[in-house]
Amino acid sequence: MSNWLNLTDKVFIVTGGSSGIGLAIVRELLADGAHVYNADLQKNQDQGNDSQYLYVKTDVTSDADVDTLVKQVIEKEGRVDGLVNNAGINLPRLLVDSKNPQSQYEFTETNFTKMFDVNVKSVFLLGQAVARQLVKQRQGVIVNMSSEAGLEGSVGQSVYSATKGAINGFTRSWAKELGEYNVRVVGVAPGIMEATGLRTPEYEEALxxxxxxxxxxxxxxxxxETTTPMGRSGHLSEVADLVAYYLSDRASYITGVTTNVAGGKSRG
Ligand SMILES: NC(=O)c1ccc[n+]([C@@H]2O[C@H](COP(=O)([O-])OP(=O)(O)OC[C@H]3O[C@@H](n4cnc5c(N)ncnc54)[C@H](O)[C@@H]3O)[C@@H](O)[C@H]2O)c1
Structure with a gap:
């Protein structure tokens, strides 16, 4: 078997690894022989703990939870090789609903704050806690899960797009701050993908x-083909493949960039 990525026994934290893209990433990293800590609010019932995999119940918006998680990983493993900031939410809403000002589909401060907490604050909390260790090690990778919508903007998803634009800013800036410590920071920006937990009936109705x-x-x-030149949705494994590559030393000179995995989609 080819072990091109050489991730055997490497230690990774994946947030939101119980569902969708995060679960695909967890499965890819386990298949590559890595040790994976899944930090999610809910357990995936099909993915049992064993010597390679541990679910750690974590609210990524909580400083205390993040601190406990990172301490636990370092105590057990003595190091962390990479962090995948994947947990995220998307509530489609309009800035202004001119047809119906009382509409449930206009953004409120509550859902603005919730989206920034889950999609941005969590990336800051995890990024800082893990980067402290990576800097000490003089080695490691942070992957931030962005979105094609964060690069291009998207009707009904302005706050979501803004959260992803914010983390693209973390990716570019942290790469500049941490490069001297041999720590890389990269972003991955999926377009329209196979259904995940995000695509609920409420989500589709709101969009x-x-x-x-x-x-x-x-x-x-x-x-x-009107939305995506390749005329199909992306497979979750197509995102997981890029994440695994970025976490590996095969990507050792790539930092500070966010890459679309979006079949050529550039407007939406
Ligand atoms: N699905 C897509 O088409 C798509 C496209 C572009 C970007 N993304 C991004 O990919 C990432 C994963 O999305 P997905 O589609 O797999 O969604 P999903 O809903 O299937 O999975 C998200 C996971 O995050 C967890 N989570 C949510 N809030 C949390 C919290 N506070 N603490 C800990 N865990 C929490 C959920 O429990 C869930 O397991 C998100 O950042 C999303 O913005 C998805």
Whole structure:
């Protein structure tokens, strides 16, 4: 078997690894022989703890939870080789709903704060706690899960796009601060993917409303060349493959960039 990535026995923390893209990343890293700590609010019932994998119940927006998680990993393993800041949420809403000012689909301060807490504050908390160790080790990688919407903007997803734009800023700036310690920081920006936990009926209804479309139109866009030049949704494994590559020494001179995994999509 080829071991091109050479991730055997490396130690990684993945946030939001119980579902969707995070789960695909956990599975890829386990298949590569790595040790994986999944920091998620909820356990994935199909993924049992063993000598390679540990679920640690964590609210990534909580400083105390993040501190406990990172201490636990360092106590057990003596080091961390990489962090994947993947946990995230997306609540489609409009800035202004001109047709219905009382609409449930206008952003409120509450959902603004919730999205910035989960998508941005968590990346800061985890990034700082793990980077302290990576700097000591003079080695390590942080991968921030962005979105194609964070690079291009997106109707009905302005706050989501802003959260992802914010973490792209972390990626660029931390790469500059941490390069001298041999610590790399990269971003991965998926486009339209196979269904994950994010794609609930409420999500599809809200997105359709904000775009003056039907849910059927939104669903047709998942595999349309109008939205994505390659005319299909991305496989979750296609994101996990890039994350595994970035975590490996094969990517040893790549830092400070966020890469679309989006089949050529650039507007949405
Ligand atoms: N699915 C897509 O099409 C898509 C596209 C672009 C970017 N992304 C990004 O990929 C990442 C993963 O999304 P997904 O689609 O796999 O979603 P998902 O809902 O399937 O998984 C997200 C996971 O994060 C966990 N989580 C949420 N809040 C948390 C918290 N406070 N503390 C700990 N864990 C928490 C959830 O329990 C869940 O297991 C997100 O950052 C998302 O923005 C997804």
């Amino acid at each position: 359709a409303y904000t775009r003056h479309k039907t849910v059927a139109d939104i669903r047709a866009g998942y595999k349309s």
